[in-house]
Amino acid sequence: MVKIGTHDGTFHCDEALACFLLKRLPEYQDAEIVRTRDLEKLKACDIVVDVGAVFDPATHRYDHHQREFQETMTTLSGGKYRWSTRLSSAGLVYYHFGKAIIAAILPDASAEQIDTLFSKMYGGFVEEIDAVDNGVSQYEEGSPKYHIGSTVSTRVGRINPSWKETDTDMMPRFERAMALVGGEFVEVLKSYYESWLPARDVVKEALETRFEVDPSGEIIKLPIWCPWKSHLYDLEAEMGTEEKPINIKYALYVDSHNAWRVLCASITPGSFVCRKALPEAWRGLRDADLEAKSGIAGATFVHASGFTGGNKTYEGALAMAKAGLEA
Incomplete structure (x- = not known):
């Protein structure tokens, strides 16, 4: 029988995920999981994760506890991937088998989709587990303002005996x-x-047609609401050039009440700071007061922080965005 080796005793999120992922692959789906620190028993295993003090993909040994181990997605890929968090056993298994695992879980996904999802899943899920296991702080200095006790690593930890x-x-x-x-x-x-x-295709099309919306090329129109911000920054980098960079300020879309919204792009994906907030004089105003102040018919509101606003019509929302650019 094929055997997956990992350490015994208290377990952690990284080897639990590493073992789960391996068992998604045909060659390991029926494997026995052997939890031990006995080196002789580990030698008999076909693949070993998180124990054994050896990292050697050729022999399928994926431990990360050695003093000299400093591998990251960046170092292993020769710079192809940007993540510099030190890998745990989860990250090591993911790096070496991740695309095959994704293909096994999503058999209808194309090779291009798998490549995109491979990067997204590392940055959006696996890196957190690598960082927690290796004691990497989210903060360069100071203490967090609040404690988060519901992470997947924390929940796995609670399964251990008290x-x-x-x-x-x-x-x-x-x-x-x-x-x-x-x-x-x-x-x-x-x-x-x-x-x-x-949603990536929706945002890409909106970027390709941005000059049809406004000659500035800084306003996009989404045919349907979707998670556009999560794609905007990557697509701006891919589609723009140093001579002609893309720097979107506003997105227009129809909200759930069939009215038009103006939403500001933030300076970075996780930031609350807008590249270009709506005019300060409009902020916090509604309906007739906002129409009078802005001079734009159909204006319904602008948030107090200026990151979004609304209008009854597309033409009105576009006029608000254009005025925002000029403010």
Whole structure:
């Protein structure tokens, strides 16, 4: 029987995910998981993760605890991937088998889609597990303003016996941990595939037709609302050039009430700071007051922070965006 080796005792999120991922592959789907630190038993395993003090893809040994181990997605790929977080066993397994795993979970995905999802899943899911396992802080200095106790690593950790429990049968608990983190991996992957990935085509088309919306090329019109910001920055970099960069300020789309919205692009994906907020004089105003102040018919509101506004018509929303550019 094929065997996957990992360490015994207290388990962590990284090896639980590594084992779950391996068992998505045909060659390991029926593998026995051997939890031990006995080197002789580990030698008999076909693949070993998170134990053994050896990183050697040629012999399928994927430990990261060695003093000299400093591998990241960037170093292993020769700079192809941008992530510089030190890898855990989850990241190592993902780097070497991730595309095949995604193909196994999403058999209808194309090679191009798998490449895109491979990067998205690392940055959106696996890197967090690598960072937590290696003790990498999210902050350069100072303390976080609040504690987050619901991360997948924290939840996996709670499956281990508490200090007051005497339960020594760890395999059922490890299987629960695998199911928890693995279930989240699959859920996130399918969400990216079914929702996030199709939005890329919508945003790309909006960028290609931006000059039809406004000669500035800084306003896009979305035919339907979608998670556009998560694609905007990558597509701007891919489609723009140093001589002709793309720098979108506003997106126009129809909201759930069949009215038009103006939404500002932020300076970076995770920032609340807008590249170009709507005019300060409009902020916090509504309806007749806003129409009078802006001189734009149909204006319904502008948020107090200026990051979004609304209008009853497309023409009105476009006029608001154009005025925002000129402000």
